Amino acid sequence: MNTLFDTFKARAEAVSAEVHRFPTQREAFDFIIALLQDQGVLESPGAEALWAEGSFLKGAGRKYLSNEAPGLSFEVTRQAAAAAKIGISQMDWAIAGTGTLVQDAAGVEQRLVSTLPPIHVALVGTSRILADLPSLLERLHPSQTGYISMITGPSRTADIERVLTIGVHGPERLIIIFVDEFERGNA
Amino acid sequence: MKSTFRESVNAALNNANLTGALGKFSEAYRVGRAKAYEGIDFEAVRERIKAAKSSAASQLDTLAERFKQQAEARGAKVFRASDPAQVKDYILALAKANKVTRVVKSKSMASEEIHLNAHLEAAGIQVKETDLGEWIIQLAGQTPSHMVMPAIHMTKEEVADVFSNEVESGQTPDIPRLVRFARGKLRTEFLQADMGITGANIAVAETGSLVIITNEGNARLVTTLPRIHVAIVGVEKLVEHLADINPILTALPRSATGQLLTSYVSILTGQVPNTDGSPKELHIILMDNQRTAMAKDPKFKQALQCIRCGSCLNVCPVFRLVGGHVFGKTYTGGIGTILTAWFDELKKSEDIQSLCIQCGNCKVVCPGMIDIPELILELRRRLAVEQGQSVAQKAIFAVVNNRRIFHAMLRAASVTQKPFAKGGFIRHLPLFLSDLTEFRSLPAIAAQPFRDRFKQIRQPECREKAAFYSGCLIDFSYPEMGEAVIKVLNKAGIEVVYPDRQTCCGAPARYSGAYEVAAQNAQDNIEALLEQDVKYVVSACPTCTVALKQDFIATFESLGLTGRLGDARKLAAKAMDFSTLVKQLVDQGRLSFKEGKDLGRFTYHDSCHLKRTLNASEAPRELLRQAGYELTEMTECDMCCGMGGSYSLKLPEISAPILERKLGNIKATKAPLAVMDCPGCVMQIRGGFDKDGAQVKVEHTAQRLADRLE
Numbered sequence: 001m002n003t004l005f006d007t008f009k010a011r012a013e014a015v016s017a018e019v020h021r022f023p024t025q026r027e028a029f030d031f032i033i034a035l036l037q038d039q040g041v042l043e044s045p046g047a048e049a050l051w052a053e054g055s056f057l058k059g060a061g062r063k064y065l066s067n068e069a070p071g072l073s074f075e076v077t078r079q080a081a082a083a084a085k086i087g088i089s090q091m092d093w094a095i096a097g098t099g100t101l102v103q104d105a106a107g108v109e110q111r112l113v114s115t116l117p118p119i120h121v122a123l124v125g126t127s128r129i130l131a132d133l134p135s136l137l138e139r140l141h142p143s144q145t146g147y148i149s150m151i152t153g154p155s156r157t158a159d160i161e162r163v164l165t166i167g168v169h170g171p172e173r174l175i176i177i178f179v180d181e182f183e184r185g186n187a
Numbered sequence: 188m189k190s191t192f193r194e195s196v197n198a199a200l201n202n203a204n205l206t207g208a209l210g211k212f213s214e215a216y217r218v219g220r221a222k223a224y225e226g227i228d229f230e231a232v233r234e235r236i237k238a239a240k241s242s243a244a245s246q247l248d249t250l251a252e253r254f255k256q257q258a259e260a261r262g263a264k265v266f267r268a269s270d271p272a273q274v275k276d277y278i279l280a281l282a283k284a285n286k287v288t289r290v291v292k293s294k295s296m297a298s299e300e301i302h303l304n305a306h307l308e309a310a311g312i313q314v315k316e317t318d319l320g321e322w323i324i325q326l327a328g329q330t331p332s333h334m335v336m337p338a339i340h341m342t343k344e345e346v347a348d349v350f351s352n353e354v355e356s357g358q359t360p361d362i363p364r365l366v367r368f369a370r371g372k373l374r375t376e377f378l379q380a381d382m383g384i385t386g387a388n389i390a391v392a393e394t395g396s397l398v399i400i401t402n403e404g405n406a407r408l409v410t411t412l413p414r415i416h417v418a419i420v421g422v423e424k425l426v427e428h429l430a431d432i433n434p435i436l437t438a439l440p441r442s443a444t445g446q447l448l449t450s451y452v453s454i455l456t457g458q459v460p461n462t463d464g465s466p467k468e469l470h471i472i473l474m475d476n477q478r479t480a481m482a483k484d485p486k487f488k489q490a491l492q493c494i495r496c497g498s499c500l501n502v503c504p505v506f507r508l509v510g511g512h513v514f515g516k517t518y519t520g521g522i523g524t525i526l527t528a529w530f531d532e533l534k535k536s537e538d539i540q541s542l543c544i545q546c547g548n549c550k551v552v553c554p555g556m557i558d559i560p561e562l563i564l565e566l567r568r569r570l571a572v573e574q575g576q577s578v579a580q581k582a583i584f585a586v587v588n589n590r591r592i593f594h595a596m597l598r599a600a601s602v603t604q605k606p607f608a609k610g611g612f613i614r615h616l617p618l619f620l621s622d623l624t625e626f627r628s629l630p631a632i633a634a635q636p637f638r639d640r641f642k643q644i645r646q647p648e649c650r651e652k653a654a655f656y657s658g659c660l661i662d663f664s665y666p667e668m669g670e671a672v673i674k675v676l677n678k679a680g681i682e683v684v685y686p687d688r689q690t691c692c693g694a695p696a697r698y699s700g701a702y703e704v705a706a707q708n709a710q711d712n713i714e715a716l717l718e719q720d721v722k723y724v725v726s727a728c729p730t731c732t733v734a735l736k737q738d739f740i741a742t743f744e745s746l747g748l749t750g751r752l753g754d755a756r757k758l759a760a761k762a763m764d765f766s767t768l769v770k771q772l773v774d775q776g777r778l779s780f781k782e783g784k785d786l787g788r789f790t791y792h793d794s795c796h797l798k799r800t801l802n803a804s805e806a807p808r809e810l811l812r813q814a815g816y817e818l819t820e821m822t823e824c825d826m827c828c829g830m831g832g833s834y835s836l837k838l839p840e841i842s843a844p845i846l847e848r849k850l851g852n853i854k855a856t857k858a859p860l861a862v863m864d865c866p867g868c869v870m871q872i873r874g875g876f877d878k879d880g881a882q883v884k885v886e887h888t889a890q891r892l893a894d895r896l897e
Contacts (some may be wrong), residue, residue, distance in 0.1 A: 011447065078412070078462040082378060098448040105453075108460050111411045115404060134433050142394040142429065142456040146261065147410075150452035155404040157366060158444070159320035159338055160346050162212055165366045168319055169373065170404025170451070 004096040004129040005178065011099030015153030016166055017174040021126065025056065025182040026064075032088065032121060033068050035175070039085060039119070047073035047080055052113045054090030056123055056182060076109035087113030087171070091124040091151075093140065094178075097132045098152055101176065102140065105149035114151065120171040122151070126178045188837075192513070192538040199509040200840060205332075205340045209507040212339065216501045217823075219445025220552070227441070229554075232434045237556040239431035240423075240492040243392075244482045250392040250425045251473050257395025261457020263469040271301035274474050278303065278384070278417055279310055281470060285415060287312060287381040291373075293399070293406035294318040295386030296334060296495060297419045297474055299517045300530055303384075314384075315376045317405040319369050326353040332511030333519060334497040335443045340510050373405075383409035387420045388494070389435055390473070392427050396456040397471065400439065400449045407451055414461050415468045422478050423491040435494055438554035442496040477529045486565050490525050492555030499549035499559055504827045504845050505542050514539050521549045521559040528566050533573065540566045542841070544834045545698060546827035547799035561741075567700030568745065590690040590711060594636075601632035601663075612877050626843035627835075627874030630664040637666035641685045644673055649682035653723040654716050656762075658731035659691055660866040668866060671893035672727050672765055678896045679772040681723070688715035692734035693742065695833050702742055706751075709739035713754050724758060727765040727889050729797035729865045730832065735762035737800070764797060766864055766888055770806035773813070779897045786815040789891075790858040792849070792872065793825035794865035807864050807888045814895035816860070821852040830871035846875045853883060860884045862891055 009019045022028040033042065041048040049072045051057065051065070057074070065072055073080065081087060089110055093102040101122050105111050114120045130136050140148060155170030166172050199205060243250055255265040268274045282290070290312055292298065304314045304325070316325040320338040324331060327349045331337030338346070343360040350358040350365065354372060358365065385406050389398035397418055399406045410416050426432065432454075440446040458466045481487050500506045500520035511519030515535065518526040521543060528536035543563045550558055612628035637657050653676055661669045673683045693708030712735070716724050726732045739755045742748075772778045791808050798804045804825065808818055829835060829845030849872060853861045861883055863869060873885035 015446075015450070078378075082374075100448055100452075106459050108411060108462050111407060112462065115407050115411060133436060134430070137429060137433070142391070142396040142454055146455065146457050146459040148454040149407070150448070150454075152448045152450050152452075154450065156402050156450055157319045158402075159318070159323065159336060160341075160362050160365060161208065161343050162215075162336065162339065163343075163362045165363055168366050168370055168403040168405075169317065169377075169408055 004131065005126060007096040008094055008099055008129055011097065012153065012176060013099075015099060016156075017099065017153045017176055019176045019178070021178040021180070023180045025061065025179050028123060028177050028179045029061065029065060029068070031177065033065075035121065036069050036071065036086065041071050041085055042069050044071040046083065047071070047075070048084050049073065049086040050076050050080055050084045050088065050113050050117065052076050052087070052089040052109045053107070054123070056090050056179075076112055078112060081112035081116040084113070084117040086119045086121060087117035088121040088123070089113050091122050092128065093136055094124050094129045095132060095136055095150075096129050100150050100152040102136055103149045103151070104140065104145040104147070106146045111147070111149065114149070115170050118167065118171055119173045119175065120154075121175045121177065123177050123179060125182060126180045188538055188541060195513045196509055196542075197840060199513050200844065202340075202510070204342050205510045206508055208339055208342075209510055213501055213507040216445065220442065220498070223441040223445045223447060227437065232437050233554045233556050235434035236438060236494065236554050237492055239426050239428070239434065240494075240555060241489065243425050243427055244423065244488050244491040247422050247425065247479055247482055250427055251422055253392040254390055254395055254425060254473065257393065258457060258471055259395070261395055262466060263395065263457050263471055265471045265473060267473045267475070269475045271474075271476055274301055274419060274472050275303060275306040277472060279307060281415070281417065282307065282312055282382060283310075285381065285468075287415065289376070289380045290314045290382045290384055291376050291380040291409050291413060292316050292321075292384040293386070293401060293409045294321050294337075295384065295419055296517065297386050297421045298384065299331065300476065301474070303419070315373065315380070317373050317377065317409060318401070319366065319403060322369060322373065323349060326350070330512070330516045331519075333500060334495055334523075340512070377408045377412050380413040382415040382417060383413040384417045384419065385409055387418050387424055388439065389426060389432050390420050390424045391429050391432065392425055394429055394456055396429070396454050398432055398436070398452065398454050400436075400452045402444075402450045404451050407453060410453065410455060412462065414465070415470070417470045417472065419472045419474060422473050422475050423493070439494050439496050442498040442552065442554050481529050487525070487529065487562060489555075489557050490522065490529070490562060492557055493522050493526075494555055496554055498552045498554070502548040502552050504546060504548065504829070505544055505841055508841060508844055509542065513542070521563065522557065525559065525562050525566065533566070533569060536566050537570055537574070540570070541837065544827055544829070544831035544841075544845075546795040546831070548827070551799055564698065564700065565745075567698070568702050569700075571700035590688065598636065601634055604632055612874065626839065626878060627846060627871060628877040629874060630870055632663050633666050635666070637662045637669040638685065638687060640666050640670065644670065646673065646677055646682050649677070649680050651681045652719070652721040653681050653683050653725050654719060654721045655683045655685050656689055656692075656712070656716060656724055656726040656731055656735060657685070658726060658728035658866065660870060661727060665866050665869065665887070668727055668887045668889055671887070671889040672725065674893045675769060675778070675889060675896060676725070679777045683725075684719055684721060686715040686718055690715075692731040692738075694730050694734050694738065697738055697742060698832055702746055705738070705742045706746055706748060709734070709742055709755065710751065713739065713751070713758050716758055717754060721761065723763055723768060724761045725763055725765055725768055727864070727866065727887060729764055729794045729801060730867060732762060732764040733796045733800045735759065764801055764803055764864065766797075766807040766810060767801070767803045769892065770810055773810065780813045780815070780895050781897055784815045785817070787817065787860065788819050788856075788858040789816045789860040789862050790819050790821045790853055790856040791824060792821070792828065792853070792861055792863040792868060794863055794868045795827050797864050798825045803864075807862070810892055811862060811888065814892055816891070819856045819858045821856045823848075823852055828868050828871045830867045832867065835871060842871075846871055850875050850879055850881070854881055858883075860886070862886055862888055864888050
């Protein structure tokens with residue numbers, strides 16, 4: 001798994017994603033809380049940080065986050081996502097060869113938090129890293145979901161004079177957090 | 188060629204922003220693409236793409252039905268449209284029925300193909316392109332100049348002006364700011380739109396899925412925020428199996444932009460919820476517009492293997508000079524020429540097909556394994572059949588087709604050229620011919636052609652025999668190259684015969700679409716060259732070698748002259764290019780080089796046909812090294828020199844800047860000697876240096892080897 005992680009990290013960083021890894025869910029949450037603080041949205045009442053539903057929130061997770069980060073909202077709407085600074089969601093798989101995150105994104109809230117806010121924080125279990133696209137298609141099939149999203153780095157364009165510019169329509173920062181062990185809750 | 192077309196080409200050539208941006212891009216692309224494919228077996232990947240797409244093209248109707256069934260089972264509505272009008276009517280009716288006033292679009296070449304925006308706008312519907320490049324050209328009132336980078340022809344200053352004039356005054360030419368400005372303005376459009384229109388990169392029949400890729404993330408917003416999603420999909424995007432997307436997603440980003448994967452890949456299957464929880468209306472339009480007709484054409488079916496990566500544009504020596512707009516409104520470059528001929532009409536390709544110099548760069552990089560140069564020749568042939576040839580061309584081919592007249596004229600020319608020839612070159616021609624010698628001198632016609640000189644050469648008695656096929660340039664301009672060939676082969680114990688009835692190889696006729704003329708040339712040469720029993724038929728001109736080995740057969744096949752194929756194949760089996768044969772003789776120990784001597788540095792220019800059709804790039808380099816020369820590689824050693832046979836006569840304004848770049852790359856090596864295997868390239872490059880004044884000797888490999896063998 002470490003080799004896959006190292007490959008993923010190298011590939012994802014090469015396309016301007018930020019990659020972190022923590023042994024436990026609690027440490028990952030604390031990292032996110034520090035990020036919210038840093039971005040000035042930890043306690044802001046405007047719900048500028050939005051977290052879309054996912055298994056990381058099952059069990060004690062949501063309660064812990066609610067206590068520590070009162071500015072964080074779990075009510076993902078179109079308006080809230082358009083106004084938010086940070087969107088947080090959980091990915092189902094990662095592909096090492098290209099540094100790609102993969103998500104069953106049929107739930108519209110999953111897409112709202114990963115498209116509209118300027119910062120997207122993506123959580124994923126370290127054990128979910130696969131080698132390549134064919135391995136993914138063996139596990140996630142279009143018959144299971146209407147919308148599969150693959151994300152490789154932040155939004156980018158080179159349409160003006162071929163100068164690479166990050167963050168045109170989607171997030172300008174993609175922060176990927178791997179968690180080695182997490183409370184699976186009901187997932 | 189229409190004068191308006193010629194004017195648009197000249198305008199493009201004189202647009203420094205355009206040629207500068209494209210020139211820099213093509214250099215960076217070469218490096219980026221190579222890096223992206225590290226560790227990937229490109230040939231294996233493209234074999235899989237070809238297999239998947241070719242199989243799909245054979246059953247478009249079946250796959251379209253299967254796709255429809257699958258997608259509709261998941262709540263989508265699938266409309267199969269045969270022509271552009273049906274597509275436009277369907278979308279407009281849908282928009283009206285749903286009171287749509289605002290549309291956002293992500294990039295779709297299919298919608299460009301049918302000019303959808305104008306149709307919707309005429310009905311009072313606001314349409315916004317959201318891909319940054321597409322938005323820029325929409326605001327500027329232009330059309331895309333490149334499939335992948337639609338606004339590559341514009342500078343940041345021009346973009347700032349367009350934004351200032353069309354959206355909000357005061358924009359400065361600062362790229363990050365311009366991008367942020369676009370993000371802000373388009374974000375509002377995404378949130379307000381009632382309908383989102385996309386294309387699709389792949390449509391999977393067995394699952395009813397659409398695969399859409401972008402870097403900007405605009406397609407995700409277009410498919411998420413508006414309450415209706417319409418996807419316009421050309422039926423050539425269909426593949427049968429989900430697994431078929433693997434090789435396409437491996438090649439498309441690597442070939443298009445040198446990325447391992449684009450930022451976003453979305454696989455959409457059926458209805459998904461809207462942001463208010465209601466099921467989103469999904470309409471998928473499978474558009475035919477001539478694709479089925481194309482699939483039924485045995486020659487052009489392969490063009491449906493295109494995955495729209497644009498790599499054929501990025502490696503084209505002509506595209507990087509003229510850009511996309513000269514090609515017309517939608518599809519550009521080599522594949523664009525072919526698609527325009529079909530989706531629009533054959534006549535529309537009349538001028539643009541002439542831009543192809545037949546260097547073969549595109550064929551080598553095409554992930555769909557499309558033989559683009561061959562298809563362009565086929566367009567030429569069909570145009571020649573449909574419209575007939577110009578009077579001037581007919582006159583030329585009437586001469587070429589008659590060996591006696593042709594050779595008599597060339598002999599006469601060696602006399603009549605006298606007022607213009609000096610030191611082996613023709614530097615100026617009068618009046619309308621002056622363009623031909625403006626950028627490079629032409630070689631003078633030799634006083635005595637090779638066919639006459641040959642009779643004076645004394646050869647040793649040998650057990651083995653080879654027939655030498657000189658081709659016109661060696662025969663009439665460079666007989667010394669032919670003499671060098673004979674000297675080398677004699678050393679290996681091979682006696683050379685020169686069948687006197689050989690004539691033009693037919694390449695000029697074939698490359699102009701005059702296949703009947705080419706077939707007659709082929710027939711004459713086959714008879715001449717098979718007359719004696721020889722082991723090899725050798726040529727020191729790669730274009731001639733390709734004619735002997737491949738084109739004679741292809742021409743006969745095209746014309747259905749199957750009765751002639753046997754002899755053509757017999758000749759093909761014996762034909763070899765000079766360097767490949769000599770390398771073989773050296774490896775067999777039949778030839779060896781004189782003891783080591785340091786002869787200085789040289790740089791090697793790969794001729795298009797030798798490298799990409801005959802796959803011989805190492806043999807001449809290795810031979811020259813063994814002879815005592817030290818190789819210094821130039822940048823873009825295998826890029827065309829701009830000669831392209833009669834191309835340099837038809838389009839000297841394009842040939843000249845291609846040559847200029849080649850001369851620059853040779854000079855940058857500081858090697859005093861440039862060697863190549865093609866007399867046509869020698870003619871172009873030597874003539875260029877004669878005008879340029881640089882002291883670089885330009886020679887054929889045979890000339891450099893002749894004195895170095897034991």
